[in-house]
Amino acid sequence: MKFNMLGSGGVVPPPRPGCNCKVCKEAREKGIPYYRTGTCLYNYEAKLLFDVPEEIRQQLNRENINEVRNVILTHWHPDHTLGLRILEQLNFDFVNQKPFNELINVFISHFQLEMFKKLSCGSFLDFYEKQRGIIRIKIFKGYDILDFGSVKVEPVLIEHTKGFYFIITDNRGRKLVYAPCEYKNLKVHENCKNADIFIAHHLFFEDKSIGNPNIDWSNEEDSFEQMLQHAKEMNAKKIIITHIEEMFGLNHDELNKTVKEKCPDFNIEFGYDGMIIEV
Numbered sequence: 223m224k225f226n227m228l229g230s231g232g233v234v235p236p237p238r239p240g241c242n243c244k245v246c247k248e249a250r251e252k253g254i255p256y257y258r259t260g261t262c263l264y265n266y267e268a269k270l271l272f273d274v275p276e277e278i279r280q281q282l283n284r285e286n287i288n289e290v291r292n293v294i295l296t297h298w299h300p301d302h303t304l305g306l307r308i309l310e311q312l313n314f315d316f317v318n319q320k321p322f323n324e325l326i327n328v329f330i331s332h333f334q335l336e337m338f339k340k341l342s343c344g345s346f347l348d349f350y351e352k353q354r355g356i357i358r359i360k361i362f363k364g365y366d367i368l369d370f371g372s373v374k375v376e377p378v379l380i381e382h383t384k385g386f387y388f389i390i391t392d393n394r395g396r397k398l399v400y401a402p403c404e405y406k407n408l409k410v411h412e413n414c415k416n417a418d419i420f421i422a423h424h425l426f427f428e429d430k431s432i433g434n435p436n437i438d439w440s441n442e443e444d445s446f447e448q449m450l451q452h453a454k455e456m457n458a459k460k461i462i463i464t465h466i467e468e469m470f471g472l473n474h475d476e477l478n479k480t481v482k483e484k485c486p487d488f489n490i491e492f493g494y495d496g497m498i499i500e501v
């Protein structure tokens with residue numbers, strides 16, 4: 223399987239407009255890998271996007287990705303969904319007033335769709351499905367198997383947040399586990415065992431010698447150290463970090479150097495925009 227980490231940034235990716243800290247300045251001056259955009263992962267075989275941050279148009283153009291047939295929304299939060307208007311640009315022919323191609327499948331859970339409509343711009347989806355006729359909404363539940371031919375995706379419900387993480391497999395038995403957000407009280411499903419790659423949310427460090435010592439998000443998420451235990455339970459061969467925040471105050475090289483020093487038992491790397499991941 224081949225993946226592209228279109229966006230490796232979190233809710234506030236560096237550079238943050240108006241911020242002149244060293245991480246933001248460097249990101250502005252040097253670009254990728256220091257410059258990050260919102261969390262997004264693309265799978266080439268299934269022509270599948272996980273989430274659509276607001277920079278999705280630039281992300282697809284930057285990586286020369288021409289086709290999107292499927293979209294999975296991991297949850298409704300704005301940093302994961304505000305690029306949905308891309309569906310119109312991808313599949314509506316404004317000259318002839320009809321779709322360019324077959325409908326794009328948009329997968330979301332019932333609860334997340336309700337929240338998306340209640341608290342954000344989820345009614346876009348109805349407009350695109352019923353009036354523009356460019357998408358098909360597909361509701362999934364935890365443990366459904368979403369079948370994309372050679373690639374299968376199993377969403378696993380995270381009870382505490384009602385978000386999901388995903389076990390992605392192919393017919394050669396390769397396995398990637400994707401847990402980009404809503405990572406709290408995560409339980410490792412037995413189907414995660416022997417994951418080739420575990421892509422995990424950039425969680426806060428319990429070890430306060432790493433990065434900004436004032437960050438403690440334990441009410442909302444598990445810690446980096448707990449994530450390492452999950453990787454151990456999965457027997458994951460490699461960990462790649464995504465959803466990386468500006469406020470930790472560390473640049474791409476510092477993040478990688480720190481985890482190498484602090485977690486010598488793990489094969490772990492911070493992701494970056496445009497990172498190609500082959501499993």
Ligand SMILES: [Zn+2]
Pocket residue numbers: 236237238241242243244245246247468
């Ligand atoms: Zn900054």
Ligand SMILES: [Zn+2]
Pocket residue numbers: 232233261299301302402403404465
């Ligand atoms: Zn998020």
